[in-house]
Amino acid sequence: MPNTxxxxxxxxxxxxxxxxxxxxxxxxxxxxxxxxxLVIAALCLxxxxxxxxxxxxxxxxxxxxxxxxxxxxxxxxGVAIIxxxxxxxxxxxxxxxxxPQANPKKAAILGAEAGAIAGAWTALALLLTAFVIAPAAGVxxxxxxxxxxxxxxxxxxLGLGSDILIxxxxxxFSTLSAAILGAAACAARSLPLRPNIPLLAVIALPVLLIPLxxxxxxxxxxxxLIPIYIFILLALGLNIVVGYAGLLDLGYAAFFAIxxxxxxxLSSPHLGINLSFWLVIWxxxxxxxxxxxxLGAPTLPLRGDYLAIVTLGFGEIVPILFRSLGGGPPSGxxxxxxxxxxxxxxxxxxxGGNKGINPISPPHLPFIGDFEPSNKIPWYYLLIVIxxxxxFFINRLRDSRQGRAWMAMREDELAADAMGIxxxxxxxxxFSMGAMFSGFGGAFYGAFIGAIFxxxxxxxxxxxxxxxxxxxxxxxxxxxxxxxLLIQGADKMFIPKGAELFRDIANERASAxxxxxxxxxxLQDLTQQRLLLFGIVLVVMMLVRPEGLLPNERRKAELHxxxxxxxxxxxxxxxxxxxxxxx
Amino acid sequence: MLxxxxxxxxxxxxxxxxxISLEINQGEIVTLIGSNGAGKSTTLRTISGITPPRxxxxxxxxxxxxxxxxxKIVSQGxxxxxxxxxxxxxxxxxxxxEMGAFTRNNKSEIASDMDRVFELFPxxxxxxxxxxxxxxxxxxxxxxxxRALMSRPRLLLLDEPSMGLAxxxxxxxxxxxxxxxxxxxxxxxxxxxxxxxxxIAHRAYVLQTGAIVKAGDAATLREDEDVxxxxxxxx
Ligand SMILES: Nc1ncnc2c1ncn2[C@@H]1O[C@H](COP(=O)(O)OP(=O)(O)OP(=O)(O)O)[C@@H](O)[C@H]1O
Ligand SMILES: [Mg+2]
Numbered sequence: 001m002p003n004t005x006x007x008x009x010x011x012x013x014x015x016x017x018x019x020x021x022x023x024x025x026x027x028x029x030x031x032x033x034x035x036x037x038l039v040i041a042a043l044c045l046x047x048x049x050x051x052x053x054x055x056x057x058x059x060x061x062x063x064x065x066x067x068x069x070x071x072x073x074x075x076x077x078g079v080a081i082i083x084x085x086x087x088x089x090x091x092x093x094x095x096x097x098x099x100p101q102a103n104p105k106k107a108a109i110l111g112a113e114a115g116a117i118a119g120a121w122t123a124l125a126l127l128l129t130a131f132v133i134a135p136a137a138g139v140x141x142x143x144x145x146x147x148x149x150x151x152x153x154x155x156x157x158l159g160l161g162s163d164i165l166i167x168x169x170x171x172x173f174s175t176l177s178a179a180i181l182g183a184a185a186c187a188a189r190s191l192p193l194r195p196n197i198p199l200l201a202v203i204a205l206p207v208l209l210i211p212l213x214x215x216x217x218x219x220x221x222x223x224x225l226i227p228i229y230i231f232i233l234l235a236l237g238l239n240i241v242v243g244y245a246g247l248l249d250l251g252y253a254a255f256f257a258i259x260x261x262x263x264x265x266l267s268s269p270h271l272g273i274n275l276s277f278w279l280v281i282w283x284x285x286x287x288x289x290x291x292x293x294x295l296g297a298p299t300l301p302l303r304g305d306y307l308a309i310v311t312l313g314f315g316e317i318v319p320i321l322f323r324s325l326g327g328g329p330p331s332g333x334x335x336x337x338x339x340x341x342x343x344x345x346x347x348x349x350x351x352g353g354n355k356g357i358n359p360i361s362p363p364h365l366p367f368i369g370d371f372e373p374s375n376k377i378p379w380y381y382l383l384i385v386i387x388x389x390x391x392f393f394i395n396r397l398r399d400s401r402q403g404r405a406w407m408a409m410r411e412d413e414l415a416a417d418a419m420g421i422x423x424x425x426x427x428x429x430x431f432s433m434g435a436m437f438s439g440f441g442g443a444f445y446g447a448f449i450g451a452i453f454x455x456x457x458x459x460x461x462x463x464x465x466x467x468x469x470x471x472x473x474x475x476x477x478x479x480x481x482x483x484x485l486l487i488q489g490a491d492k493m494f495i496p497k498g499a500e501l502f503r504d505i506a507n508e509r510a511s512a513x514x515x516x517x518x519x520x521x522x523l524q525d526l527t528q529q530r531l532l533l534f535g536i537v538l539v540v541m542m543l544v545r546p547e548g549l550l551p552n553e554r555r556k557a558e559l560h561x562x563x564x565x566x567x568x569x570x571x572x573x574x575x576x577x578x579x580x581x582x583x
Numbered sequence: 584m585l586x587x588x589x590x591x592x593x594x595x596x597x598x599x600x601x602x603i604s605l606e607i608n609q610g611e612i613v614t615l616i617g618s619n620g621a622g623k624s625t626t627l628r629t630i631s632g633i634t635p636p637r638x639x640x641x642x643x644x645x646x647x648x649x650x651x652x653x654x655k656i657v658s659q660g661x662x663x664x665x666x667x668x669x670x671x672x673x674x675x676x677x678x679x680x681e682m683g684a685f686t687r688n689n690k691s692e693i694a695s696d697m698d699r700v701f702e703l704f705p706x707x708x709x710x711x712x713x714x715x716x717x718x719x720x721x722x723x724x725x726x727x728x729x730r731a732l733m734s735r736p737r738l739l740l741l742d743e744p745s746m747g748l749a750x751x752x753x754x755x756x757x758x759x760x761x762x763x764x765x766x767x768x769x770x771x772x773x774x775x776x777x778x779x780x781x782x783i784a785h786r787a788y789v790l791q792t793g794a795i796v797k798a799g800d801a802a803t804l805r806e807d808e809d810v811x812x813x814x815x816x817x818x
Contacts, residue, residue, distance in 0.1 A: 401685070408671060408682050415669040418631065420657030420686035420734065 010048070014041025024529075025506045032505075053098040054110050058117025058182075061090035064489075065122030065178075071497035073129030074139050074504070078151025078217035080126040080174050085206045087122050088115035088178025092185030092202075097550075101190045108187035115182015119175035126170055130163075137504035138511075151217040181206060207384065211377045222376035224492045229383050230445050232484035235468040236387075236394055236477060237437030242466070243475035244398060245430035246410030248308040251295075251315020252465055255435040257457035258291045259284040259442020261322055264357035264452050265350065277363035281443040288439025289432040296431035300424060303413075315462050323454040326351035351454075358451035371447075379448055386444060390437055394477060397433065406430055460531065464491070467534055471541055473548025482550060487534065495530050584609045584769055585630065585661075585738055590639035592622075592629045599625040601793040602639070607738070612760070612770045614780040614801065616814055617790035623773040624666045626790070627740045630771075631663045632656040643738070658686045662736040666743055666773075668727040672716030676707055679715050679726055683733030693733070700729040703759055721752040728756075732763065739763065741772040745779060757783050777814040781805040789814070 018037025022030060046059055065080075065087030072079040092111035101107035134144045145163045149155055154173075155166045181202065188199035214221050234256055241249045262284040266275050275283075299310050326349040351357065362371040363382065371378045397403055405426045408416035417423050446452050464487065472483020541548070585607040592600040599622050607613045615623050628634040630641060632653035641648040643659060651659065662683075671679050680700060684693045701708035704725040710718065715726060724744055731739055744760065745753040753776065761783050764770050774780035781787055781801045789797035789810060797804065804810050 404682065404685065407674070407678075408685070411671040411673055412669055414633070415665065415671065416682075417633065417653045418657070418663055418665055418669070419682050419730075420654050422652075422654045 007045070010041045010044035013044055014038055021502070025502050054095050054114040055117060057095035057098055058091045058114040059121060061087045061094050061114070062118030062121030062178075063087075064090065065118060065174075066125035067494055067498075069122050069125040070129055070133060071494055071501055072219075073126060074134045074137050074144070074501065075147055076151045076217070076219050077126060077129065077144070077148045077170070078153060078213075079219055079221065080122055080170050081153060081177070081217070082206075082210060082213055082219070082221065084119040084122040084174025084178045085181055085209075087118040088181040089185050089203065089206055091115045091118035091178065092182030093189065095182070096186045096189040101186070104187045104190045107190035108183040111186025112179045112183035114186070116175055116179035118182065119178025120171075122178070123171040123174040126174070127167065130167060133501070133505075136508060137501060138508040151219060153213055153216040208381075211380045215377065221493075222380050226376060226379055226383060226448060227445075228485065228488040228492055229380075229387060230441050230448070231465065231468065231488045232481055233383075233387055233390055233441040233444075234438045235465050235472075235480050235484045236390060237434045237441070238465050239434075239469050239475065239477065239480045240394065240397070240406075240437070241430050241434035242469055243480070244403065244406040244410070245427065246406075247427065247430060248304065248311070249431075249434070249462075250308050250312040250466070251318070251462055252311075252434070252438065253457045253459070253461035254295075254315045254318035255288045255291055255438040256442045256445070256461065257318050257322060257454070258435075259288045259439035260446040260452045260457070261351060261357070261442075262287045262439070263443040263446040264360050267447070268357055268360045270352060270357045271348075271350070274361055277361065277443070277447050281440060284443035284446075285436045285439035288442065289436040292432035292435025293428055295435075296428040300427060312459075312462075315459060319454045319457045322351045322457075323353055326353045354454065356451060356453035360446050360450050360452065362447055362450065373450055383444060383448075386440055390440065391477065394437070398477075402426070402429060464488075464534065467538055471537065471548060473551040476548070476550050479548050479550030483548065486549075487537075490533070491530055495533070584644060585771070586640070586642040587626075587630070588640040588642070590626075590629060590636045590641060592625055592634055592636045594625075594634070599634075599793055600629060600636070603790075603793075603795055605788050605795065605798070607769060607771055609769055610764075610767070611786060612764050612772065612784045614777075614784035614787045615771065615773045615790055616775075616777040616780060616787060616810075618813070619775075620792075621790040622793040623790055624742055625793075627663060627665075627742050627771070627773060630656075631661060631740060657734050657736075660735075660737040661740065662731040662734045662738075663740040664724075664727040664731040664742060664744065666746075668723050670715040670718075670723055670726050670730065672714065674715055675712050676715060676718070676726060677711045679730050680707075680733050683730035686734060692735075696733055696735060700732055703732075703762065704729055720747050721749070721756075724748060724752075724756060725759075728759070728763075732768075736768060738769045738771065741770065743773055743775060745774065745776045753779060777810070778805075781815075 014037035016037075017040045018033040018035075021036050022033035025033075043059070043063065046056070049056075065083035068083040068086075069077075069080045072083075091114040095110055095114040096107060099110070101110060130144060130148075135141075139147075148163055148166050148170075149160075152166050152170050155169060158169065160166045160169055184202045185199070188196060188202050191198060193199075210225070211222060213219070234252070237255075238249065238252045241247050241252070263277075263280050265271055266273050266283060267277060267280045268274065295311065295314050299307055302310060362373070364370050365378070368378055371382070398406075405416065405421045408419060408421055409423055409426050413423055416426075468484040468487045469480050470483070471487060472481065473479030587603050587605045590600055590603045591598070603622075603626060605613075605615075605626075615626060617623050625634060629636050630648070632648065632651055632655075635649060643661060646659075648656065648659070648661075671682060674682065677697075680697055681693070684696065687693055706722055707725055707729055710722065715723065718726060724746075728739075728741065728744060731741075741760065744756050748756065757779050760770060760772065772780060772784065781804060784801040786799065787801045787804045788795050789804070797807065797810065799807075805815070
């Protein structure tokens with residue numbers, strides 16, 4: 001891209017973002033909005049600039065750490081430690097993605113550099129928070145120092161008395177841990193293993209450590225992380241239907257609802273049935289899978305748009321059904337007429353109607369006892385186990401005969417039939433497998449929240465899940481997980497926390513200048529614009545990178561036919577040099 | 584080996600096959616010729632279960648195939664290279680061939696059959712990792728035939744293998760068809776290119792608006808005046 005064009009584009013993006021914030025938060029002042037716009041433009045420029053991959057990877061991954069640190073930092077500066085680790089891990093993976101290495105040693109060095117940049121970038125955001133943002137948001141130095149010593153882990157143990165020392169320690173810790181994780185991730189990725197156990201271990205390490213750091217620093221991140229993970233689990237299930245089998249499902253939240261309601265009805269005082277969670281989660285998955293068959297069977301001949309419309313209807317009907325299956329007057333009688341004869345049916349309040357079902361019994365384990373709502377750590381690890389199993393199972397499924405049948409069916413149904421693939425079974429299995437995982441998700445969700453309401457399963461849930469799948473890359477599990485982390489992270493962490501921060505800053509400025517804060521902008525709450533933001537992201541993605549962030553190779557080929565010659569040549573060359581492929 | 588007895592096939596109300604009877608013996612190459620819309624492809628689709636017959640019998644090695652669903656026909660020993668090739672455009676050559684062996688489990692047998700396909704079509708071997716959709720027309724045809732062979736059929740159905748190919752390639756494809764046949768696979772080939780088809784086939788049927796109007800030895804039909812006029816473009 002010629003330079004002028006690049007400047008115009010990035011400047012435009014920066015200006016748009018600045019204008020957006022100015023519109024929302026007039027109290028921030030033009031200066032702040034311009035500054036924000038300039039920062040965004042600078043980042044875009046950096047992204048497209050001819051810089052070494054490791055710097056770019058470090059900056060991109062570090063940006064997420066930095067944003068996380070800034071939005072949480074005024075209250076919980078210790079978040080920088082987790083943000084640094086995660087961005088280091090991300091940088092290590094990203095730099096390998098951009099410039100693959102065969103030599104683990106070289107990869108480790110590259111990953112360490114990228115990770116250190118990401119970690120330092122995150123830590124810089126902490127300094128920025130300490131000296132600029134926290135004061136602007138009305139947190140005075142003493143208050144901030146208190147937050148600092150409370151939330152930065154090891155600060156007490158190391159006897160770091162002064163705030164500057166704690167800040168420096170956090171800076172060093174974030175940079176160092178990011179560099180180590182980046183190096184480990186990049187090196188592990190360069191190993192020619194399948195499955196790549198070291199890589200899984202490197203990724204698992206921060207994921208498993210988060211609750212402990214969270215507890216030590218009292219960061220309360222798990223409240224947001226657990227719902228994020230649940231949605232990723234759902235997106236993985238949806239990816240089977242949409243990504244692998246190519247069946248566009250716009251009503252996937254229905255299966256989530258079915259899983260959650262099954263759990264609620266079978267393990268709560270509501271109906272007087274109180275089965276163990278460990279049994280109910282399987283029942284919920286089975287019921288959801290059967291519901292998947294129920295949706296799949298009548299839609300067998302449908303494709304594309306038609307299927308999308310039917311699934312959309314299904315997604316609308318199911319929550320309405322749950323809403324209307326209960327909540328009436330207790331033990332009333334419903335009179336139906338059957339050939340003119342009145343039949344009285346005792347009306348049972350199955351689902352609690354609009355009020356939903358509350359409470360739902362938590363899981364129980366020996367030694368741990370009932371999972372407490374106040375202690376999120378057992379929940380977190382339980383969910384990690386469920387997700388780990390789901391990822392393992394879906395991976396196996398994709399590489400199995402069944403996975404190949406899905407692939408063939410997605411490409412050409414008739415040809416698949418001619419290959420001896422039972423298309424009916426293949427389709428039904430995609431629907432029921434996809435539904436099954438949302439059944440697990442729904443069961444966990446019900447037990448975790450402890451109550452369910454029909455409004456938690458409306459259309460926007462299906463759409464957000466679809467966004468996650470599309471943003472990450474249809475048909476690619478890693479892509480879906482990343483897409484899910486980004487969208488859900490934005491939805492449940494960055495946007496609400498960022499909105500809070502902006503509000504604080506705006507209020508602080510307003511009170512400093514003595515102007516009123518009431519009624520400055522009806523749109524002041526960013527959280528109310530989240531759907532708009534997702535819409536914009538989707539449109540931009542479709543224009544710029546329709547195959548998603550981390551595309552499945554095949555999808556990419558479908559959407560960019562021009563690149564084919566280059567691609568296929570390099571693949572062919574690879575196959576020649578790699579005897580295992582050619583054998 | 585395969586018998587069609589008074590087969591009637593419909594597309595909704597359209598009566599496409601009006602009482603077809605034909606027979607294919609073990610080891611033969613039989614060709615079905617006829618003009619556009621005569622029902623050649625429909626006959627193949629009827630055999631492979633995609634458009635099952637409304638009345639009449641399809642017998643394969645003595646067993647009726649009428650109510651066997653399409654996806655089970657393959658494991659009975661019949662496979663088809665369909666009209667328009669219908670290869671999986673976004674799968675590689677290798678993956679396409681693997682799809683052809685979908686119903687089979689024995690990995691070493693599949694591997695050796697793939698080698699056999701590569702022997703028949705060395706061009707495909709050079710392109711194992713190329714996406715099917717980016718192959719040339721001739722290569723796609725080779726892939727479609729190769730993919731059909733991967734199920735180890737005893738009866739191979741080929742729908743217009745020469746369509747859209749340059750004359751040199753047409754010769755090559757027909758040579759390979761003969762080659763496959765000499766290795767023991769019975770073949771039913773549908774062709775527009777009647778001259779070539781009659782050249783390699785043992786026997787032939789002439790189809791006209793859903794009915795068989797002539798049948799016999801390929802060599803004899805080639806000399807037949809009506810056939811020459813209608814399908815060989817000779818006066
Ligand atoms: N899916 C369909 N729906 C309705 N009619 C069809 C369908 N497929 C084929 N036909 C009709 O059935 C008749 C036979 O078609 P068929 O495809 O068997 O012809 P063909 O001999 O293979 O012709 P060609 O040489 O052009 O391929 C034609 O009149 C065609 O219009
Ligand atoms: Mg035809």
